[in-house]
Amino acid sequence: MRPSLVVVGAGPRGTGLIERIAANVAELYAGAGLDIHLVDPHPPGSGRIWRDAQSPLLWMNSHAEDVTMFTDDTVDMAGPVREGPTLHEWAGVAGSTFADRRLQGAYLRWVYDDAVAALPPGITVHHHPRRALRVGGPREGRQQVWLEGRPRPLLADLVVLTLGHLDAEPDSEQAELGAYARAHGLVHLPPDFTADSDLSALKAGEPVLVRGFGLAFVDLMVLLTEGRGGRHAQDVYLPSGQEPVLYVGSRRGVPYHSKIGYGLTGERPPLPRFLGPAETEALSARPDGHDFRRGGSPLLDRGREAGGVWPLVEKELGHAHYHRLFTAHPERTAMAWADFEERYAGAGPAERAALVADAVPDPADRLDLAALDRPLAGEHHATHEDFQRALRERIESDLRRRHDPEHSPDLAVFLGLLSVYGQLVKLGDIGPWWHGFFSSLASGPPGPRLRQMLALSRAGVLRFVGADMTVTAEDGVFRASSPTVPGHVVEARALVEARLPEPTVRRARDPLLRELHADGAAESPDGLLRVDRADCRVLDGDGRPHPRRFALGPFTDARTPGAFTRPRTGGPAFRQNDATARAALTFLRALAPHANAA
DSSP, X not given: OOOEEXXXXXXXXXXXHHHHHHHHHHHHSTTOOEEXXXXXXXXXXXXXXXXXXXXXXXXXXXXXXXXXXSOOTTSOOSSOOOOOOBHHHHHTOOTTOOOBHHHHHHHHHHHHHHHHHTSOTTEEEEEEOSOEEEEEOOTTSOEEEXXXXXXXXXXXXXXXXXXXXXXXXXXXXXXXXXXXXXXXXXXXXXXXXXXXXXXXXSOTTOEEEEEOOSHHHHHHHHXXXXXXXXXXXXXXXXXXXXXXXXXXXXXXXXXXXXXXXXOOOSOOOOSSSSSSHHHXXXXXXXXXXXXXXXXXXXXXXXXXXXXXXXXXXXXXXXXXXXXXXXXXXXXXXXXXHHHHHHHHHHOOHHHHHHHHHHHOOOGGGSOOHHHHHSTTTTOOOSSHHHHHHHHHHXXXXXXXXXXXXXXXXXXXXXXXXXXXXXXXXXXXXXXXXXXXXXXXXXXXXXXXXXXXXXXXXHTTSEEEXXXXXXXXXXXXXXXXXXXXXXXXXXXXXXXXXXXXXXXXXXXXXXHHHHHHHHTTBOBOTTSOBOBOTTTOEEEBTTSOEEEEEEEOSTTBTTOOSSSSBOTTXXXXXXXXXXXXXXXXXXXXXXXXXXXXXX
């Protein structure tokens, strides 16, 4: 009869929740007994994605010094800071290292053990290496969590879902492509976690169409080249002969921007400035809601109305960019910062554009978000080979820029993106466009991966298709084309969708999430699980928070940027973990005297 908390998911998010419970327990739950049941078929800490059983060729996407599981005083939370090492401090590696994922998994397992050890003696953590299948129970009573292979459920006073990234059933397009592939003896690999995909059907020397140019593609590229015995010798790729030929394209037609290769010196941009707590509260209170954008990019169509979300985002990112340009590179400006800032603050979009044109002489020093969103817009090449050379030059230019402090406004925009995302999380579901835009600028691959990409292109193992890549299935093959190279068509018998599955509640393969939705849990317009902004309680169709069910992670409409938090950036995931931990402990504390009496 002791109070019981069930946490479904033992990866980084579940581990972070337990760390926050350990940090808050002395204040909110001292002296009371509690059972915490952690349910996950994979090891606690690392979970599925960061498990030890994966290729050592797969890297993290962040410098080791930019990865932490511990809070600091920049996090806006009610609970106490509990300090701990970053990955590079714990592992004893250089801060600029891109560690492999198995090392990150070891760090996460240590964080988990450290958090469990910090719990008082009366709180016990039980790991159940099984899948959770269903959550039942009345709103005002104990919940039942049914586990695979177990005849009786776990009884829980509270349930927290920290499921992480989930597998999904194919959408209608993917289902049609899969059916066509089966009927014609083709290979179609739907969206998946690349480390879990069976790539054996992709044969040496054969063309493979790849749709998606983000981080999932980088993993695919590595596993099909180095993973098959090829080697990189400086800037030359030495093939093994076992590689297929990859033809890659996407909406943007270019890879994500390289990770920035230098640190910030001097004054930090003042963030937040135009999109902070006051602005998000005002947007949340609007009776007509807030439409960040539906159906496309606000840079190209909607979202510019006065009082909307996007104009504040645009203004915030611009302010971060120009603050850095004026304070760190004043010789490239034609106006005093104080004068510029005063006029910038009161200007609308058209007035800001005129102000920037007057104050920043070189167009290369101006922030152009539309060009960053659609870098190949209006660009056409006469031949496929012309485009290969042009895109290699673009990637080389990006690598130089992202490693040159003379372009440090890029780093200020990166910090602005983190700040903006932290505020947008408070608004709920803002659609997939923003997450993709953020990822392309702020969550790109390590510079060495882009240099490998260039080497593979020169070796002929990797070919670029272009922007707005379309794929058709006809005449017994897959065909890909792009308006970037008009008239050029690539045929292949294999198609890979190089992206993560969409984490929607309707298509999730996770039975627990599907059952939760069937039981009345609400979904956002983009299909994510709706949660309360305050403490991440699951909402029902009437907007009521469930008193005994919480959810944290990318399958919710309060998803946060990136897998891990960069130190001293006020990580919104930490804020959510703390709020959920405190709400759970407060609720359970009220039950403890009754349980002890019983």
